[in-house]
Amino acid sequence: MATLHTRSAARLMIAPSVLLLLAWMIVPLAMTIYFSLLRYNLLMPGMEEFAGLSNYTYFLTDPAFFQAIFNTLAIVLGVLFITVVGGIALALLLDQPMFGQGIVRILVIAPFLIMPTVAALVWKNMFMNPVNGLFAWVAKLVGLQPYDFLANAPLVSIIIIVAWQWLPFATLILLTALQSLDEEQKEAAQMDGAGAWSRFFYLVLPHLSRAITVVILIQTIFLLSVFAEILVTTNGGPGTQSTNLTFLVYAQALLQFDVGGASAGGIIAVILANIVAFFLMRMIGKTLEA
Amino acid sequence: MGSITLKNVSKVFGAHAVIPSIDLDINDGEFVVFVGPSGCGKSTLLRLIAGLEDVSDGEIVIDGKKATDLPPARRGLSMVFQSYALYPHMSVRSNIAFPLKMAGEDKAVIDKKVADAARVLNLTDYLDRKPRQLSGGQRQRVAIGRAIVRQPEAFLFDEPLSNLDAALRVNMRLEISQLHQQLKTTMVYVTHDQVEAMTMADKIVVLNRGRIEQVGSPLDLYHKPDNLFVAGFIGSPKMNFISGAPAATYQAHTIGIRPEHLVLSKDQGTWRGTVGVAEHLGSDTFLHVNADSIGTLTARVSGDFAVTHGDQVFLTPDVQRLHKFDEKGLAIR
Numbered sequence: 001m002a003t004l005h006t007r008s009a010a011r012l013m014i015a016p017s018v019l020l021l022l023a024w025m026i027v028p029l030a031m032t033i034y035f036s037l038l039r040y041n042l043l044m045p046g047m048e049e050f051a052g053l054s055n056y057t058y059f060l061t062d063p064a065f066f067q068a069i070f071n072t073l074a075i076v077l078g079v080l081f082i083t084v085v086g087g088i089a090l091a092l093l094l095d096q097p098m099f100g101q102g103i104v105r106i107l108v109i110a111p112f113l114i115m116p117t118v119a120a121l122v123w124k125n126m127f128m129n130p131v132n133g134l135f136a137w138v139a140k141l142v143g144l145q146p147y148d149f150l151a152n153a154p155l156v157s158i159i160i161i162v163a164w165q166w167l168p169f170a171t172l173i174l175l176t177a178l179q180s181l182d183e184e185q186k187e188a189a190q191m192d193g194a195g196a197w198s199r200f201f202y203l204v205l206p207h208l209s210r211a212i213t214v215v216i217l218i219q220t221i222f223l224l225s226v227f228a229e230i231l232v233t234t235n236g237g238p239g240t241q242s243t244n245l246t247f248l249v250y251a252q253a254l255l256q257f258d259v260g261g262a263s264a265g266g267i268i269a270v271i272l273a274n275i276v277a278f279f280l281m282r283m284i285g286k287t288l289e290a
Numbered sequence: 291m292g293s294i295t296l297k298n299v300s301k302v303f304g305a306h307a308v309i310p311s312i313d314l315d316i317n318d319g320e321f322v323v324f325v326g327p328s329g330c331g332k333s334t335l336l337r338l339i340a341g342l343e344d345v346s347d348g349e350i351v352i353d354g355k356k357a358t359d360l361p362p363a364r365r366g367l368s369m370v371f372q373s374y375a376l377y378p379h380m381s382v383r384s385n386i387a388f389p390l391k392m393a394g395e396d397k398a399v400i401d402k403k404v405a406d407a408a409r410v411l412n413l414t415d416y417l418d419r420k421p422r423q424l425s426g427g428q429r430q431r432v433a434i435g436r437a438i439v440r441q442p443e444a445f446l447f448d449e450p451l452s453n454l455d456a457a458l459r460v461n462m463r464l465e466i467s468q469l470h471q472q473l474k475t476t477m478v479y480v481t482h483d484q485v486e487a488m489t490m491a492d493k494i495v496v497l498n499r500g501r502i503e504q505v506g507s508p509l510d511l512y513h514k515p516d517n518l519f520v521a522g523f524i525g526s527p528k529m530n531f532i533s534g535a536p537a538a539t540y541q542a543h544t545i546g547i548r549p550e551h552l553v554l555s556k557d558q559g560t561w562r563g564t565v566g567v568a569e570h571l572g573s574d575t576f577l578h579v580n581a582d583s584i585g586t587l588t589a590r591v592s593g594d595f596a597v598t599h600g601d602q603v604f605l606t607p608d609v610q611r612l613h614k615f616d617e618k619g620l621a622i623r
Contacts, residue, residue: 182373182375184371184372184373184375185375185376185377187342187362187369187371187375188369188371188375188376188377188436189377189388190342190361190362190363191340191342191362191363191367191368191369191389192363192388192389192392192436192440193363193389193392193393194363194388194392195392198392202377202380202388203377206377206379206380207378207379209379
């Protein structure tokens with residue numbers, strides 16, 4: 001009886017926050033769906049009319065759409081690959097006892113604290129700029145032609161910038177996981193004749209699997225919606241070479257003033273994100289159980 | 291085969307000498323127990339033998355070969371850790387097979403050796419489970435299984451029973467002793483529990499502050515402790531120490547008498563006292579007696595001896611079994 005009572009009491013207590021969250025999510029979603037069904041252009045206020053699914057047809061047949069999907073996936077996968085591999089490597093290095101460990105760790109975490117627009121501008125103007133950039137200077141120093149990263153390889157450049165920002169996050173999570181590895185297990189493996197590589201593959205990597213899963217899940221959520229870095233560096237260009245789904249929706253709404261089309265794009269992005277989440281959970285969610 | 295010799299071995303952490311200098315011989319097939327209070331350096335000594343710590347000075351010889359600079363894996367030793375240190379994501383089978391896999395053994399050979407080890411340790415039914423699905427005692431056996439498949443020159447045990455409950459500890463104690471009888475391999479065992487040391491060892495090494503206080507068979511240490519530390523550490527309940535005037539009558543600075551060597555009487559004896567606490571174990575009774583002008587003495591009497599708190603008793607030491615110590619705490623013989 002007591003448990004039944006406390007359970008219903010608990011439901012009652014939780015209800016307000018659940019309702020608030022529901023409203024918080026449902027209202028914008030419903031409004032977006034509503035807008036996506038309208039012919040709604042900001043240049044023609046007051047002329048909204050029901051348009052059926054034509055906004056969706058328009059958005060889905062836009063050649064930029066497939067480019068955007070490809071770019072979105074490329075950014076997510078590219079950044080995940082760099083941050084997970086680099087994060088493991090950095091975490092292994094930072095786990096070694098060394099002089100000035102505390103300061104080094106703070107320095108490593110610093111990029112994560114820099115806001116995306118600033119980070120992207122620093123990269124654009126101080127590193128990748130073909131005239132004043134550091135990379136151009138290095139290229140000239142060894143007698144090479146400076147490379148215009150953002151014009152010639154815009155997507156890769158953005159992946160590098162975003163990976164640089166997320167590397168500290170991955171490193172931090174993986175480092176803490178690494179530090180929780182039982183010292184005696186490592187010693188046991190040492191006694192069992194496992195060399196450094198075997199210890200890494202049979203002991204450290206399985207131990208890190210859960211942390212790696214967390215890194216992948218959290219980063220995917222944020223990487224699907226990379227925006228500031230694109231806006232301040234390439235503006236989605238040249239052409240649509242570095243336009244991802246978020247940027248495409250932005251362009252639709254605020255550069256072409258087509259709220260209806262942008263809303264349709266937003267709904268498509270939500271559906272795609274859910275598909276990604278579904279596969280992600282099926283593939284690696286198992287590691288989080290037990 | 292599995293003899294281990296330490297020559298002048300020392301270990302210094304920073305400015306702190308954990309082990310100043312130790313010489314020790316461990317013969318092939320012997321069950322040697324390092325015993326001492328916590329912080330006495332017994333685990334460090336074991337880790338030095340294992341190669342998990344580098345010696346600061348001195349030489350370690352295993353099986354006649356100089357092993358001081360060899361990495362742990364090449365010393366031919368196996369170790370069972372206090373936390374068992376099983377690999378949590380591997381099945382019991384893979385755990386036991388791991389050292390063989392690392393040695394690059396053939397798959398068929400590995401399977402056979404794992405099956406053999408599992409049979410010896412009653413683990414056959416659990417081979418496909420993960421360590422977290424096992425009880426403490428079973429985990430302990432897996433750790434031992436992982437140690438025996440390599441057929442090492444010697445086994446090292448680092449307080450392997452301290453995470454088990456009391457009943458299981460007694461069981462595992464017996465199992466490890468039986469395993470030693472079966473395998474006849476050298477075993478070095480570290481514990482802070484003198485009961486484990488007494489029951490299992492062929493040879494006990496009593497350590498205190500990084501120094502060897504005494505080396506000997508369990509009964510040697512019990513009957514002929516070299517000094518106050520060993521006398522107080524070996525034996526349960528602890529030996530009674532009396533110094534001052536009563537000791538002077540035996541021409542000693544301190545005398546020691548074990549609780550079981552005090553004769554109790556209700557009407558006459560050497561020392562008079564009142565019973566403080568009586569601990570009834572059934573077969574025995576431990577009496578904590580407040581003796582006049584001496585202090586609290588512990589006595590072990592037969593369970594039939596009927597006394598309770600506040601009763602007056604007389605205690606007489608068995609002079610044959612009295613231990614005498616000089617002012618430096620060394621035994622006078």
